[in-house]
Amino acid sequence: MKKLCSSILILTCMLVNNPEIFAQKKGSKLDDNIESKIDSILPLLTLKEKVDMCHAQSKFSTKGVGRLGIPEIWMSDGPHGVRAEISWDSWDYAGWTNDSITAFPALTCLAATFNPELAEAIGFSLGEEARYRKKDVLLGPGVNIYRTPLNGRNFEYMGEDPFLASKMVVPYIKGVQKNNVAACVKHFALNNQEHWRNTVNVEVSDRALHEIYLPAFKAAVQEAGVWAVMGAYNKFRGQYTTHNELLTKKILKGDWNYDGVVISDWSSAHNTMEAAMNGLDLEMGTGTDGLGTNSVNHYDNYYLASPFLKALKSGEIDEAVLNDKVRRILRLMFRTTLKPNRGFGRINNKEHHDVARKVAQEGIVLLKNENKFFPIEDKKGVTIAVIGENATRSMTAGGGSSELKPQFEISPLEGLKARYKNANIVHAMGYATGPSVYDAIIPSKLNADSLKTEAVKVAKNADIVLFFGGLNKSHLQDCEGADRTQFNLPFGQDQLLNDILKVNKNVGYILMSGNAVEMPWLKNIDGLIQTWYLGSMAGYSIADVVSGDVNPSGKLPFSFPVKLEDNAAHSFGESSYPGIDEEQTYKEGILVGYRWHDTKKITPLYAFGYGLSYTSFNISDVKTDKKTYRANEKIKVTCQVTNTGILDGSEVVQVYIGKPKSKVKRALKELKGFEKINLKKGISKTVEVTIDIANLAFYDESISDWNLEKGGYVVYVGNASNNTVKTIKINIK
Known part of the structure; x- marks a missing residue:
């Protein structure tokens, strides 16, 4: 004990007088000397200190070791922008006034650009904003495969094709990590639905696993050198994926030689022994809504906290298991928070706004353009009716963990009014969702018939109608925590559109969604544009394409089936989606998306890779x-x-x-x-x-x-x- 105390005192003095022990020589490669430094640190940590480094101390941070100058690690959601500051012990927002950011387009939009250079640009910009906010780990990107159009989180991912997702995720990660901020690719693996996400057990063939669901993760590890991987909520072959012996231990850390950290999704850890032995390094969010009402610090009751310490002391778990986790955590620190000359980052600057706008411009997909409906000229005396709540609704609010607090968000209506100086732009709401993003299933207090009547009247007196419809980021739509319950459009949009078409045939549809939707009205409209969720610069980007200032070049990153049963996962019935009694089998195997449509000769409504131009x-x-x-x-x-x-x-x-x-x-x-x-x-x-x-x-x-x-x-x-x-x-x- 005296020897240990003496060593600690010596190291402390060394750190005070020689801070380079935690630094790298200027110009050296990232991992030069890091392992030897970690070797010198590990013996100086007590067992309790090492265990404390393996679990959360707050909603989004983990402990350091103050006496040795080992810092905390701070994390933040998410893949499209740095989330507003969350309170220490609850999901409430902290109420800061300086945590507004640039909201970037959702990853479906990025994938639709088919442009890896833009993936690097958006990643670098996000990394700069995370660095400015003093975050060490950015919890994104997401690369789970688009399997069903009902998945509430598809908008956060990169489509149905593993090759496309791989090619887009690698530069994104490299861009983030150029700022010495760790990207955290998620959710590993097979988290392809939100329904029953915490309990569903997925059965999938080895072939489909390796050919469809793992390639983008593999590319993130082996090509991008990602520094963090987040586990998923669901089970795979009876074992939770966050500490899954095959996925996390054998494939990720074994076959792929992954040297970074594995972070649990919040509350996705379930067992001390499995978490310890099957590769989980950092446990976050387990069962805590703060410290709760207990007098004991709840964070000490995590699976990788006191129970882990007890198992180590008893010899049930070898200390080498703990040391591997701490080594990975220290390695993460040397790459991020202990990296000298990290810079200060930047936020809400013009360059970031330009990147957001450029990604949105290139990701917007022109799906139909009969009679050259688009682009629309700015002519004096022409009235353009903009119909729909989606023309004014915030699309950065809601969605779950990807919810953002942007410095500003240009709505489509604002963007069109700014661009069209001669034409007369009029707006009618037409339909309304629930009172908030969390209560979309609760009917709006606004009268639906009155909204419809007013919209039809406005459309009748217009020369051109732009219908802004689709989904939003509310519960049971494009949102974390639950899947969509219908393939058709919500809030009576189909009927409203049909009523408008009776009084004005010159209609173009601006579809805002992260998913395919049913389109029974498609043959009756002349123009259709898929615009995704575009972030801060949404309205300007949409106006750029609608006006023809920018020629659309986006391509669909997933197939649009004519009807839900044409989708492979749904064609096999409940056992394939959503599962029966929380047991689910991916019966389509490798035939996901266009692979299914092509092989089975099922014509899609719109095919993967499709997109028109002017x-x-x-x-x-x-x-x-x-x-x-x-x-x-x-x-x-x-x-x-x-x-x-x-x-x-x-x-x-x-x-x-x-x-x-x-x-x-x-x-x-x-x-x-x-x-x-x-x-x-x-x-x-x-x-x-x-x-x-x-x-x-x-x-x-x-x-x-x-x-x-x-x-x-x-x-x-x-x-x-x-x-x-x-x-x-x-x-x-």
Whole structure:
């Protein structure tokens, strides 16, 4: 004991006089000397101090060790902006006046850009804002796969395709972490619905797990070098995913050699022994709404708190297990809060607003444009009726943990009024949701018939109608904690739109949602734009596209089925979604999204990768560099893209590959490469997309590993999953 005290005193003196023990030499690589520093620190920590570092001390922070100069770790939601400050012991907001931020577009919008450069830009901007707010860990991005259009949190994720999600998440994470703020990719894994999220047990094949649900996480770890991973709420094969022996211990920390921390989702830990032995490092939010009414500090009753300490003292758990967790936590600190010269970050600056606007502009998807409804000119004497509560409603409020407190939020109505100086813009609410984002299921106090009557009257007297509808971030819509209960639009929007169409046929629909919706009225409208949730610059971005100041270039990151039963998860009935008695089987296997539509020949309403432009493009001269490849080679696909229209614009060349006559069940084709190109009108450019042959392997359950089949493959090149302009047969030896 005297020896330990002496060592602690020596280290304390060293820290006071030699702060470089916690610093890195200028210009050194991130991990140079870090492990040796951690080795020197671990023996100086008491068992209790080490255990205290493994669980929360407040809603969003963990303990440091003051006597050794080891700092606290501070975290914040979320993937689209840094959340307003939360109270120490409750979910109440702290009431700060200096925690307003820039709200960035939701990740569905980012995925729809098909532009990895923008993913890096939004990540870097978020990292700067998190750094300004003195956060060490930003709890995002989310990469759970879009499996059902009813999932309340789909708007936080990057769509249905693992390749697209992987390509977009890597630069996002790198951008955040350039600020020495840790990104925390979530939710690992199979958290594909909010219904029963805390208890549902998911059964899925190894093949679907590795081919569909894990690739984006794997890319985050192995390509982006993410510093934190958040566990999920649900179970997988009977064991909670946050401390799952296969997922967290074997795959994440074993097969992928992940060296960062695993953080529980708030209250997703359930067992001390499993949490200790299966890879959980930081336990957050367990059962606490503050300190409760107990006289004992509730944080000490976490699974990785006093019960963990007791098991360590008794020898039931070896101290080496604890040391691995503390080593990872210290490694996180050296990468973030102990990193010298971190900078101070920036917040609400013009550059961040520009990034938010640019992502929104490129993510907006033009889905229908009959009779060239869009763009709409700003003509004197023209009346544009803007109908719908979504034209004025805040879309940064609500949604659960992704709720934001922006410095400002430009509504669509504000954006249109700012852009259209000559046309007459009039607004009618038309429909109303509940009194707050948390009470959308409670009827509005406003009279629905009066709202409808007024909207129809306004529409009748207008030259053009823009109907702003869709969903919002309220409970039972696009919101954490519950799934949607219907595929069709809420609040009587379908009937209102039909009534408007009876008095004015010149209608365009601005769809605001993070999910696909049913559209029984689609054939009766001329224009349709999918705008997602766009954050602070929403109104300006929408006006940019509606007016034609910006040519739309977004592509859908998930399929829109005609009816709910056309979606793979729903086609198998309750056992597949939402499950029966909290047991659920992913019966569609690998056939998620467009893989299902293509393979089963079920025509979607709108296909994955689809999106129109105000100009036109021609993809020609498609070829591969050769016809036969070996396993260690790359396929080089080239084509000519020509802007044949009258406006500058951007197109996304998409390359899919299929394997006919495979020894295993496969999708008709799968996205394996894409490239976004901007072209002036009348200009042609050569586009090259490179694909590693190794990425054509399937996960072979008979050997529990990846297997590359030899033989014939088909390369599909086009600009949507259902629009191929050229197919090429190749052979792999």
